[in-house]
Amino acid sequence: MIRSRTFWALVRHEYRMKGSWRKSGRSALSKWWGAVYLTLIAAALITATTYVAVNGWLQFEEMWYLALGAPYMMLFVGHGMIKREWENDSYGWWLALPYPRTWLVVAKWIAGWLRVATVIVAFAVLAILYAVLITVCLPHYKWADVVRFLEVSGDWLALLVGVCPILLSMGQLLAVSAFTAARPVSPLLWVLFLGGMGMLQGQLGGWLGEDGQLVSAVDRIVSGWQWIPAVAAGWLAAGCLAWLSAYLIGKKLDL
Amino acid sequence: MTEQKVGPLRFRIDFSQPLYEQILDQVRSAIAKGEIGLGEKMPSVRELAQELRMNPNTVMRAYMELERDGLTEKRRGQGTYVTASADRVRSFRAQLAERYIDSFLAQMESLGLNWEDVEAYVRRKRGAGEGGESL
Amino acid sequence: MTEPVITFERVTKRYGKKLALDGLDVAIPAGRIVGILGPNGCGKSSLFRAAAGLIRPDEGNVRVFGREPGWQTNRDIAYLPDRARWYPNLTVAQTFDWGQTFLPGFDREDAERLAAAMEIDPDMKIGGMSRGQEARALLILCIARDVPVVMLDEPFAGIDVVSREAIIAGLIEHLEDRSQTMLISTHDIREVEGLFDYTVMMDRGRAIWTGDTERLRAEYGSLHDVFRLLYRKEWKR
Numbered sequence: 001m002i003r004s005r006t007f008w009a010l011v012r013h014e015y016r017m018k019g020s021w022r023k024s025g026r027s028a029l030s031k032w033w034g035a036v037y038l039t040l041i042a043a044a045l046i047t048a049t050t051y052v053a054v055n056g057w058l059q060f061e062e063m064w065y066l067a068l069g070a071p072y073m074m075l076f077v078g079h080g081m082i083k084r085e086w087e088n089d090s091y092g093w094w095l096a097l098p099y100p101r102t103w104l105v106v107a108k109w110i111a112g113w114l115r116v117a118t119v120i121v122a123f124a125v126l127a128i129l130y131a132v133l134i135t136v137c138l139p140h141y142k143w144a145d146v147v148r149f150l151e152v153s154g155d156w157l158a159l160l161v162g163v164c165p166i167l168l169s170m171g172q173l174l175a176v177s178a179f180t181a182a183r184p185v186s187p188l189l190w191v192l193f194l195g196g197m198g199m200l201q202g203q204l205g206g207w208l209g210e211d212g213q214l215v216s217a218v219d220r221i222v223s224g225w226q227w228i229p230a231v232a233a234g235w236l237a238a239g240c241l242a243w244l245s246a247y248l249i250g251k252k253l254d255l
Numbered sequence: 256m257t258e259q260k261v262g263p264l265r266f267r268i269d270f271s272q273p274l275y276e277q278i279l280d281q282v283r284s285a286i287a288k289g290e291i292g293l294g295e296k297m298p299s300v301r302e303l304a305q306e307l308r309m310n311p312n313t314v315m316r317a318y319m320e321l322e323r324d325g326l327t328e329k330r331r332g333q334g335t336y337v338t339a340s341a342d343r344v345r346s347f348r349a350q351l352a353e354r355y356i357d358s359f360l361a362q363m364e365s366l367g368l369n370w371e372d373v374e375a376y377v378r379r380k381r382g383a384g385e386g387g388e389s390l
Numbered sequence: 391m392t393e394p395v396i397t398f399e400r401v402t403k404r405y406g407k408k409l410a411l412d413g414l415d416v417a418i419p420a421g422r423i424v425g426i427l428g429p430n431g432c433g434k435s436s437l438f439r440a441a442a443g444l445i446r447p448d449e450g451n452v453r454v455f456g457r458e459p460g461w462q463t464n465r466d467i468a469y470l471p472d473r474a475r476w477y478p479n480l481t482v483a484q485t486f487d488w489g490q491t492f493l494p495g496f497d498r499e500d501a502e503r504l505a506a507a508m509e510i511d512p513d514m515k516i517g518g519m520s521r522g523q524e525a526r527a528l529l530i531l532c533i534a535r536d537v538p539v540v541m542l543d544e545p546f547a548g549i550d551v552v553s554r555e556a557i558i559a560g561l562i563e564h565l566e567d568r569s570q571t572m573l574i575s576t577h578d579i580r581e582v583e584g585l586f587d588y589t590v591m592m593d594r595g596r597a598i599w600t601g602d603t604e605r606l607r608a609e610y611g612s613l614h615d616v617f618r619l620l621y622r623k624e625w626k627r
Contacts, residue, residue: 009491021475021517088478092471096442097492098464250460253445254405270583270612273604304562309584310423311566 007103014081014111020088049130056140060131060149061215064156066123071197074116074164078171081108082245086179095253101246105172109242112168120160124153152215158222162231165238167197169245176245181252261306262298263291268307278307278317286326286337287348294339297327393456395420395539395571396441401450402595403436410436411447412595418573418588420538423565425586425603426575427613429621433595434575435472438543441573442469454539465494468532472543472575475524478517482510482527489531501534507563508556522553529557533564541573546582558582583613591620 052058085091097104131149135141170193177186221227259266264285268277285291300318304311318335321327325343329335338344363373394417403411411433418424426434439445440452443459454463476485482505489496505512508526516524525545532540546554558581565572576582589606591599598620599606603613610616 006491013488013491016479017477018479019477019517021478089473089475090477092444092469092474093476095444096464096467096469096471098461098494099492100461251446255439255445268584271607271615273607274584275604301563301566304566305559307584308558308562308581310587311562312423312587313584 007107010103010107011110014108015114020084022087053134053138060145061152063127064152067156067160068201070120070160071163071167074167075171075193077112077116078168079175081112082172082175095249101250102243104249105242105246109168109172113164116164124157128153155218155222159218162234166234169238169241172245173241176248180248180254182248183254259306261303263295264298265290266307274309275313275316278314279320282317282321283326284351286344287351291337293337293341293344295337297335297337299334392420394418395455397453399450401440401447401452403440403445403447409595411440414596416590416597416600418571420571421569422571422588423586424573424588424590426573426590426592428577428592430577432592434592435543438469438472438541438575441541442467466537466539468535468537468540470528470532470542470545473547474528476516476528479515481513481515483512485516485527485531493535495536497534497536501530504530504534504560508560521548522550525549526553526556529560533560539571543575545574546576546578561585579613579617589613591616593620
């Protein structure tokens, strides 16, 4: 049964899993309200953006500012993929699976990556469609703006793809540490990771060039020679953290 | 200790005593008493285990002992049946009666009574019907 | 005399100051239905978790099939964790799919037969079921497997009477014609006295009596009586 097919089946299972028994008690009514609120927020955002666009102040690239929250989302997803086994009281089943601990951690990681990718790609597609729509409808937007937007989107996507692995692994480690002998270190890890992220985002300011534009900063980061090694380092670090998480759930569980 | 009926057999299981012996003894006396007839089908191991809420292995061991006794026989594909041999049951009944009597006499002895006392009492009982003089 | 299938040698496990297992010495014989009995907090769940390789002992050693427990030995063990729930968005049929994919020895036909016998609707979502129905479905996930060892940690806890009966009936049916080692822990002896042919009585992290259940009966009386005798303090609370 130790075949790669089983591993990918595990990834599929993790990707499709949703909710926990604790949360499934929520009635259809509260779910309806949740959908209403989300729709209202989305509508508000779109209205505001459109208003700005109509007045000619919008630069399409600015829509990507929303992506500044993405790293936190990635951390959250990585954390949630592990935590929900405990929330759902199914951690016993998960941990007793007769497969290597690395499979367990990496399968959740991949499923998390797919979820994050789905959200980000969906956002990108919607944003591009929106930009095209605006350009078609409003006179002061040119196709050149759309093309530029596509380039910038490419930059942002590259940046997010680069930071995603390490963030997912960090999130996983944060969740794992709470249930293992590393528990006392857990608050420290939170401070370290969140603080580190905050600092790095501050560093982003250091990349702002003469034009003070975040956009060109992103472009500079992604096009610079340090980018590829940085991404590689990110993958390596992600791998190390994943290995650490696997080690902790294999040998150091504190149930 | 409630009585449980499994087919023609009745069981009274006391969980404070070893179970295997109880099943064995109770089935044996049911056969000896004729509560389950010659050649009649016995409840399956599964049925008995389910009704008595017992480990099927315990029931299985008792059934195997019964086959060794010659009191039951397994017919392939059909289950376990009480032996059709009346002789076998009769001789077993005699053995059982002997055991009961021996045990009774041992009890009387422990009360300090001898055979004459017992015999006298039994005769009186048979003669007087109900309400015979007590020892 | 066959080798014991699971052994604990002077196993100790601490959680901070609390001793979950305190020099536990147990050898589980193969092919028996073993009752792991004791009041809440006596270490039953820790015994199971150690045998499933989920926790590592601080002292002593645990051996399963002669090896150290871990995910490799879990291929041959069906483990029902204590108070475990299932993924609510899966239906019973999808749960059995999961079993087929991930649990070695899972027999889909057997599972479906058991589901019918226990009145579990295969198209129903686990999230929409009562606790008792969920417990039955999860039990099936364990016993519809052709593995040498089955460990059920408190399969009756918090389960309604009807489900309890269904589970007992399902277990008895499953046990016939099988030489499988089954460990069942419970703190409630009602109705399951007759199931165990080997008993391990635990208290405060150690085994206070192990052996054939019939011998325990001959020495002390029914398991029910033994509970009252040995766990007197439990009742006083």
